[in-house]
Amino acid sequence: MVSKPFTVDLNKPIVFQVGHLGEAYEKWVHQPIVTKDGPRFFANDFCELLTRTKWWVIPLVWLPVVCWLVCISTQRGLTPTEAALVVVGGIFIWTLLEYCLHRFLFHIKTTSYWGNTFHYLLHGCHHKHPLDGLRLVFPPAATAILCAPVWTMFKLLSSPSTAPALFGGGLLGYVTYDCTHYYLHHGKPSKGYGQILKRYDLNHHFKVQNKGFGITSSIWDHVFGTFPATQVSHISQKNGYT
Numbered sequence: 213m214v215s216k217p218f219t220v221d222l223n224k225p226i227v228f229q230v231g232h233l234g235e236a237y238e239k240w241v242h243q244p245i246v247t248k249d250g251p252r253f254f255a256n257d258f259c260e261l262l263t264r265t266k267w268w269v270i271p272l273v274w275l276p277v278v279c280w281l282v283c284i285s286t287q288r289g290l291t292p293t294e295a296a297l298v299v300v301g302g303i304f305i306w307t308l309l310e311y312c313l314h315r316f317l318f319h320i321k322t323t324s325y326w327g328n329t330f331h332y333l334l335h336g337c338h339h340k341h342p343l344d345g346l347r348l349v350f351p352p353a354a355t356a357i358l359c360a361p362v363w364t365m366f367k368l369l370s371s372p373s374t375a376p377a378l379f380g381g382g383l384l385g386y387v388t389y390d391c392t393h394y395y396l397h398h399g400k401p402s403k404g405y406g407q408i409l410k411r412y413d414l415n416h417h418f419k420v421q422n423k424g425f426g427i428t429s430s431i432w433d434h435v436f437g438t439f440p441a442t443q444v445s446h447i448s449q450k451n452g453y454t
Contacts, residue, residue: 225260226251230332231325238321241336242421250337250344262353263333264346267394273352274387281380288373295377302366302381309362309382310389311432314425342417345398349390359383385428393427415440 218232220240233240254260285295318335322328332340337347350358366379392409401407409428416424423440426433433439 222251225253225255227253227329227333230336231327231329233328234325235323237323237328237331237336241332241340243340244342244417245340246343247341248343248345250341250347253333253337262351265349265351266346267349267391267398269352270349270390271387274355274383278380278384278387281376281383285373285375285377285380288376290373290377298374298377299381299384302378302383303385303388304381305378306382306385306389307426307429308432310385310427311425311436313358314427315436315438319422319425339417339421342397345394348394348397355386389428396427 217236218229218234220226220229220233222245230237230241252260253263282295282299285298286292290298314335320327320331322331328336337344341347362382363375363379366375366382370378393413395401395406396410396413399406399410401410412424412430413427420440423438424430424433425438430439
């Protein structure tokens, strides 16, 4: 007797269901459901609350930290001009981290129960429900966890006076990334660079999901050969994606 494939019930808390999809998870998670109402993740109300974050929380929490880090560097001897240049360097480093995280962690291939579950929480939920505005930006607690190894790397690779401003620049790059990403999904850029980025993101979600990993820039997709050969230009109305 052949068992029936597992089916996710979207009317029930979803997180602990997706692991049962096994090898079918990859296909399932990349078939977007384009509605503004996201699914319930957990039965527990407190756990559910932790999965929801307003976009404005990101600059509210992290911009003061960026300023504090830059002040530390100036107190340790950097001039304002030097600190500004280091911050720019940190932003540039972030663009590479943004690409690497998106390509190698957020799009990691999984088939196990806990692998699927972790991936869904990390990024799969965004591909399944791309218009869920409360689960688009990273919750500050999750960001703080990811910051720990990055801060350690910056401390090892730079001087005590440079490390805080460099990390602050990286953090500023992250804030720009998360706010830009939110705008691309929920704003309506009609021309210029914003429209280019939105089409690039639409292409990643709805056409070529294994390429186009840049969000704020496509530079590293060009460098590493993941720039999509063809791009869609008019799919927002088709998918209800405005």
